[in-house]
Amino acid sequence: MSTKPVTVFCGSKSGNNAQFESAAAELGKTLAERGFDLIYGGGAKGMMGAVANSALASGGNVTGIIPQILIEWERQHQSLTHVIITKDMHERKKMLYEKGLAGIVLPGGFGTLDEMFEMLTWNQLSIHNKRIYILNTAGFYDHLILHLEHLIEKDFLYEPLWERIHAFSNPLDLVNALENNLSNT
Numbered sequence: 150m151s152t153k154p155v156t157v158f159c160g161s162k163s164g165n166n167a168q169f170e171s172a173a174a175e176l177g178k179t180l181a182e183r184g185f186d187l188i189y190g191g192g193a194k195g196m197m198g199a200v201a202n203s204a205l206a207s208g209g210n211v212t213g214i215i216p217q218i219l220i221e222w223e224r225q226h227q228s229l230t231h232v233i234i235t236k237d238m239h240e241r242k243k244m245l246y247e248k249g250l251a252g253i254v255l256p257g258g259f260g261t262l263d264e265m266f267e268m269l270t271w272n273q274l275s276i277h278n279k280r281i282y283i284l285n286t287a288g289f290y291d292h293l294i295l296h297l298e299h300l301i302e303k304d305f306l307y308e309p310l311w312e313r314i315h316a317f318s319n320p321l322d323l324v325n326a327l328e329n330n331l332s333n334t
Contacts, residue, residue: 157253177205191225280327
């Protein structure tokens with residue numbers, strides 16, 4: 150595994166906008182071309198499949214971490230560089246956080262949001278200090294970003310939020326910022 154592993158959190162569905170999956174594929178390709186190893190949830194369909202397939206097609210190393218219970222649900226990817234099967238969701242999330250130098254959040258559902266908010270919470274509690282990058286494809290996270298601003302405005306956060314989390318509308322800008330931040334740490 151490279152010295153530049155990053156974890157991507159995303160949905161096992163593709164959503165209703167073709168731009169979501171297209172941006173996920175562009176992200177996977179760009180990460181692989183820049184020498185990043187992709188760590189993700191191990192599924193073969195939806196956003197998960199798009200980012201993994203693209204990284205693999207571009208010569209990248211891809212590690213899937215999937216709990217036993219989701220092997221059928223998310224259709225475990227059969228062509229990954231590495232597969233880790235965990236006993237449950239909690240073990241999966243912990244491994245996803247631990248193995249990546251940073252987290253990237255793509256469009257997704259409850260699981261994606263759960264992973265993002267747990268990572269943010271762990272940041273706040275100083276369990277880790279990894280940066281989180283949101284790929285806000287087609288404005289998918291606009292409402293969430295407004296709500297995060299609301300948390301700041303209403304004084305419910307202990308530290309400046311935008312030092313830990315960064316939002317980008319396209320994969321190339323996100324990967325450029327990721328590279329810049331990792332080279333300065």
